[in-house]
Amino acid sequence: MLQIGLGGGIGSGxxxxxxxxxxxxxxxxxxxxxxRQAVVPRSAAWQKIVARWGKDxxxxxxxxxxxxxxxxxxxxxxxxxxxxxxxxxxxxxxASAQLHQLPENSIVIHDIPLLYESDLALRTHANIILxxxxxxxxxxxxxxxxxxxxxxQKRIASQVSAxxxxxxxxxxxxxNAAATELAEIAGQLWRxxxxxxxxxxxxxxRFFAPRGKISPRVRFFAxxxxxxxxxxxxxxxxxxxxxSSEEKVIQIEKGNMADRDFCRALRESGLLLERGEIKAANPxxxxxxxxxxxx
Ligand code: ATP
Numbered sequence: 001m002l003q004i005g006l007g008g009g010i011g012s013g014x015x016x017x018x019x020x021x022x023x024x025x026x027x028x029x030x031x032x033x034x035x036r037q038a039v040v041p042r043s044a045a046w047q048k049i050v051a052r053w054g055k056d057x058x059x060x061x062x063x064x065x066x067x068x069x070x071x072x073x074x075x076x077x078x079x080x081x082x083x084x085x086x087x088x089x090x091x092x093x094x095a096s097a098q099l100h101q102l103p104e105n106s107i108v109i110h111d112i113p114l115l116y117e118s119d120l121a122l123r124t125h126a127n128i129i130l131x132x133x134x135x136x137x138x139x140x141x142x143x144x145x146x147x148x149x150x151x152x153q154k155r156i157a158s159q160v161s162a163x164x165x166x167x168x169x170x171x172x173x174x175x176n177a178a179a180t181e182l183a184e185i186a187g188q189l190w191r192x193x194x195x196x197x198x199x200x201x202x203x204x205x206r207f208f209a210p211r212g213k214i215s216p217r218v219r220f221f222a223x224x225x226x227x228x229x230x231x232x233x234x235x236x237x238x239x240x241x242x243x244s245s246e247e248k249v250i251q252i253e254k255g256n257m258a259d260r261d262f263c264r265a266l267r268e269s270g271l272l273l274e275r276g277e278i279k280a281a282n283p284x285x286x287x288x289x290x291x292x293x294x295x
Contacts, residue, residue, distance in 0.1 A: 007115030008130030011137030018111035020186035038090035125270030129169035
């Protein structure tokens with residue numbers, strides 16, 4: 001099962017991209033939808049929310065008035081943290097339950113607004129981050145999602161910046177163009193990258209480099225710090241020895257770990273194996289991996 005994180009700020013086009021990938025055959029886990037599911041009337045999270053912010057934030061049918069709740073929390077880091085602590089554990093529980101129901105050969109897209117904040121960013125095999133200019137995002141939110149300009153600006157300001165999101169990106173998509181172009185990009189990524197990636201991942205043998213054309217709006221990103229964080233999350237000691245445009249080298253300490261366990265850990269961190277060589281999930285960048293065995 002290949003696990004891909006899909007992130008980006010509000011209005012950047014995550015859901016639109018997820019919908020396009022779903023139409024091609026991806027299994028999408030929609031964390032916005034799970035967050036709604038987590039707060040259905042009288043659920044544990046709903047009870048905590050009502051206890052903290054009062055009955056003003058629920059409607060006649062007892063469901064949450066999301067706009068009223070957003071008003072309460074999006075101006076305050078403390079209130080937002082409290083809301084998150086009520087909802088997030090339940091969302092991750094629901095996501096995990098959904099994941100366990102999927103066929104083993106699935107390509108799973110985690111469509112998640114808080115990818116940066118979540119450790120899911122390090123547990124995926126690769127992350128796609130969508131980016132669009134702020135004025136374009138605001139315009140989309142106003143035209144399609146009934147936001148006022150002010151509310152859209154506020155929401156964008158409350159989220160992590162595009163620069164920070166790039167820290168967890170393996171692939172960056174510039175989604176400033178028309179929606180049809182985004183759908184085309186999703187198709188290219190599916191055919192040229194995700195399907196071959198999944199095949200390699202299942203077979204643990206060959207990686208098929210993309211043969212077709214990929215839009216210049218897609219940037220495969222040689223994100224060495226992210227690769228190292230993924231490896232470390234799996235308990236492997238790794239460090240960057242070089243990260244320039246000419247040379248990219250990561251050293252991984254194999255120590256006296258058994259070959260099978262080592263290969264499994266590499267695979268879990270999204271690295272691909274090709275005839276004994278290790279490759280990053282990103283087919284467009286060459287990263288040299290040095291393996292340090294125990295002396
Ligand atoms: P959220 O964080 O709320 O989930 P999102 O990143 O999922 O936001 P979308 O809902 O996909 O954002 O996009 C916001 C709006 O902009 C939607 O109405 C979507 O259809 C539209 N949109 C997305 N991409 C484009 C595009 N390239 N051109 C025009 N409209 C677009």
